Amino acid sequence: MKLDIVIVYVPRYIHGHATQFVPPVTGIHLAALTPPDIEVRVVHQQLDPVMGGQEIIETDADVVALSFFSGFATEAYRLADALRARGKTVIAGGPHATFWPDEALQHCDSVVIGEAESVWVEVLRDAEHASLHPVYRGTALPLSGLPRPRYDLLPDQFVVRRVVQATRGCPFSCSFCTVPGLQPGFRTRPIDEVLRDVAHEEPDWTWWQRRVAWFWDDNLLVNRRWSRDLLTGMAGMKRWWLTQASIDITRDPALLDLLEKSGCIGIFLGIESLQSSSLAEAGKRQNRVTEYRDAIAALHDRGICVMAGFIAGFDHDDRDSVVAMADQLLDLGVDVPFLSVLTPFRGTPLWDRLLAEDRLLLDRGWGHSNGYNVAFRPTRMSPQALLDAHRALWQRAFSPAHTARRIARARRLHPGAAMMSTVMNGFYGKKALTGNLPTTAQDSAQDSAQDSAQQTRTCTATALAIAS
Ligand code: B12
Ligand code: SF4
Incomplete structure (x- = not known):
C-alpha cells in the first residue's frame, strides 16, 4: 500500500514565504509510526503553492492522510473531495478533525480523534483491507518508545x-x-x-x-x-x-x-x-x-x-x-x-x-x-x-x-x-x-471556494447551543 501524509497549509501572507524555516514534526512523526511495509511519503503543502490553488497533489498513493488546523480546514476538505473523486481513501486527523469529526466525515472516509499512536497501525491495516471505520478514538498513551521522526523524508527547503x-x-x-x-x-x-x-x-x-x-x-x-x-x-x-x-x-x-x-x-x-x-x-x-x-x-x-x-x-x-x-x-x-x-x-x-x-x-x-x-x-x-x-x-x-x-x-x-x-x-x-502583509480571509482562495464546511459549522454549532 502507498500512503501520502499531507500537512495542509494555506499561505497566511499575500505573497507567501520566500523561505521556509522550520518544518512541522507531525508528518514525519506519523511516518515513523507507519509500518515499514507501507510506502510512505510526507507532503508539506506549505512548500508547494500550486496545491493551494486550483490543483490537487500529484499522487499515486492509495491512501491520503490529511493533518490540518482549523484555519486550513476548507482547503483540507477541498483536497479530500478532489482526492476521493479520484478514488483515493482519505483519512483526517489533527486538532481540527478532533473537535469537528462530523464535519470532517462529510469529506473524508475516516477520522482519527485525538492522538494517533494507539490506533494508527489499526487504521492503516483497515484501510488496506477496505474495512475502515468512520471514527477511531486515539487514547493518550505514555510517551515511551516513540520512534525517531523520519527526518530522511523532509524536503531540502526547510532551513x-x-x-x-x-x-x-x-x-x-x-x-x-x-x-x-x-x-x-x-x-x-x-x-x-x-x-x-x-x-x-x-x-x-x-x-x-x-x-x-x-x-x-x-x-x-x-x-x-x-x-x-x-x-x-x-x-x-x-x-x-x-x-x-x-x-x-x-x-x-x-x-x-x-x-x-x-x-x-x-x-x-x-x-x-x-x-x-x-x-x-x-x-x-x-x-x-x-x-x-x-x-x-x-x-x-x-x-x-x-x-x-x-x-x-x-x-x-x-x-x-x-x-x-x-x-x-x-x-x-x-x-x-x-x-x-x-x-x-x-x-x-x-x-x-x-x-x-x-x-x-x-x-x-x-x-x-x-x-x-x-x-x-x-x-x-x-x-x-x-x-x-x-x-x-x-x-x-x-x-x-x-x-x-x-x-x-x-x-x-x-x-x-x-x-x-x-x-x-x-x-x-x-x-x-x-507589502507582503497578512491576508484577509475573504480574499484568500480557501474562503472564495465554496464553503460547505461553513454551513455545517453553523448548523452544528447552533444544534450544540440548543442542546446545551
Ligand atoms: C508546533 C506547533 C506550531 C508550530 C508548527 C506548526 C505546524 N504546522 O505544525 C508553529 C509555531 C508554526 C505553529 C503555528 C500556529 N499554530 Co500551532 N501548534 C503547535 C503545537 C504546540 C504542537 C503541534 C505538534 O507538532 N505536536 C507534535 C506532533 C507529533 O503531534 P500533533 O501534531 O499533535 O499530532 C498528533 C495528533 O494531533 C494526531 N494527528 C495530527 N494530525 C493527524 C493526521 C492524521 C491523519 C492522524 C491519523 C492523526 C493526526 O496524531 C499525532 C500523534 O499523536 C500545537 C499544540 C498541540 N499540543 O497540538 C499547536 C496548535 C496545533 N497550533 C495552533 C494554532 C492555532 C496555531 C496558529 C494558527 C497560531 C497563530 N495564532 O498564528 C499558527 C498557524 C501557523 C501555521 N503555519 O500553521 C492550535 C490549533 C487549534 C486548531 N483547532 O486549529 C494548537 C492546537 C495550539 C492551540 N493554541 O490551541 N504551531
Ligand atoms: S494552556 Fe499552556 S500551552 Fe496553552 S497557551 Fe496556556 S500556557 Fe500555553
Whole structure:
C-alpha cells in the first residue's frame, strides 16, 4: 500500500514565504509510526503553492492522510473531495478533525480523534483491507518508545531540520488554548529517547542543520526535575536549541543557568497581553505584567533570544491598546514578536463563552480562524476595526525602525541567538517593507471556494447551543 501524509497549509501572507524555516514534526512523526511495509511519503503543502490553488497533489498513493488546523480546514476538505473523486481513501486527523469529526466525515472516509499512536497501525491495516471505520478514538498513551521522526523524508527547503517533541500537554488552562482539551495532563518522554533524537544527524545536513534542534513542545520545562535532567544531558551535545515555555521559568535562576549551559538560544514566551485585565480574561495566571521586563532581561543575561506571542482582541482591547503593543514590546526588549488575532476554537473555554454570548461569527469560513483574521465580535470595536488594528500593529512592529532596533540589540546575545533574531526580524521586516502583509480571509482562495464546511459549522454549532 502507498500512503501520502499531507500537512495542509494555506499561505497566511499575500505573497507567501520566500523561505521556509522550520518544518512541522507531525508528518514525519506519523511516518515513523507507519509500518515499514507501507510506502510512505510526507507532503508539506506549505512548500508547494500550486496545491493551494486550483490543483490537487500529484499522487499515486492509495491512501491520503490529511493533518490540518482549523484555519486550513476548507482547503483540507477541498483536497479530500478532489482526492476521493479520484478514488483515493482519505483519512483526517489533527486538532481540527478532533473537535469537528462530523464535519470532517462529510469529506473524508475516516477520522482519527485525538492522538494517533494507539490506533494508527489499526487504521492503516483497515484501510488496506477496505474495512475502515468512520471514527477511531486515539487514547493518550505514555510517551515511551516513540520512534525517531523520519527526518530522511523532509524536503531540502526547510532551513531547520531537527524538530523534536519531548512532552505533551500543559498544566495551565488559558481560555483560548485547545491544548488542555486536546492533550490533557502533562507527559514527558524518557530523556534518553529525546537525546537520541537530538543527537541524530542526516548525511546531507548542513552545519546549521546539524547544530540546531527545535522543540515543538507546548511548554517544555514544566516538570523541573525532568527538565534539569534533560538540560544536563543536552549540555554535552554542543547543540543550539529553541523551544516554547511559560514565563514562570524566569523565576528559577538555576534553571536559567542550565538553559544557557545546555545551548538554549531561543525561548518563545506566550506573553499575550500587556494588560492585566486581558490576562485575567485569558486565565493566564502565570503571567504578571510587572515582571515582564525582568523576565526578558533574565533570559537576555543568558544570551537567549526572546520570541514572544501577543494577541489582539481581548474584551478590554480597543484600537489604541492593540496598536500600542508595537512600541511596548519593543521597549520591553522582546527580540521577535509574533502577533495574532484572538481566535475562538471549539474545545476551549473561549469558544464556549463566545457561543453563549452569541458573539461567534459562525457565517465566516474557516480561513477566519487562521490566527490572522477575525471570527468573533469584539466588545470595544467592530470585527473590521479589530482586523485593521491588528494590521496597524503588525506594520508598526515590523517597520524598518523597530526591526533595525531589534536586530541591533541582538548583538549582545549568544551568536546563535543573534543570528536567529537577525534572520527572523529580517524575514518579517522585509515582508512589511515589500507589502507582503497578512491576508484577509475573504480574499484568500480557501474562503472564495465554496464553503460547505461553513454551513455545517453553523448548523452544528447552533444544534450544540440548543442542546446545551
Ligand atoms: C508546533 C506547533 C506550531 C508550530 C508548527 C506548526 C505546524 N504546522 O505544525 C508553529 C509555531 C508554526 C505553529 C503555528 C500556529 N499554530 Co500551532 N501548534 C503547535 C503545537 C504546540 C504542537 C503541534 C505538534 O507538532 N505536536 C507534535 C506532533 C507529533 O503531534 P500533533 O501534531 O499533535 O499530532 C498528533 C495528533 O494531533 C494526531 N494527528 C495530527 N494530525 C493527524 C493526521 C492524521 C491523519 C492522524 C491519523 C492523526 C493526526 O496524531 C499525532 C500523534 O499523536 C500545537 C499544540 C498541540 N499540543 O497540538 C499547536 C496548535 C496545533 N497550533 C495552533 C494554532 C492555532 C496555531 C496558529 C494558527 C497560531 C497563530 N495564532 O498564528 C499558527 C498557524 C501557523 C501555521 N503555519 O500553521 C492550535 C490549533 C487549534 C486548531 N483547532 O486549529 C494548537 C492546537 C495550539 C492551540 N493554541 O490551541 N504551531
Ligand atoms: S500556557 Fe500555553 S500551552 Fe499552556 S494552556 Fe496556556 S497557551 Fe496553552
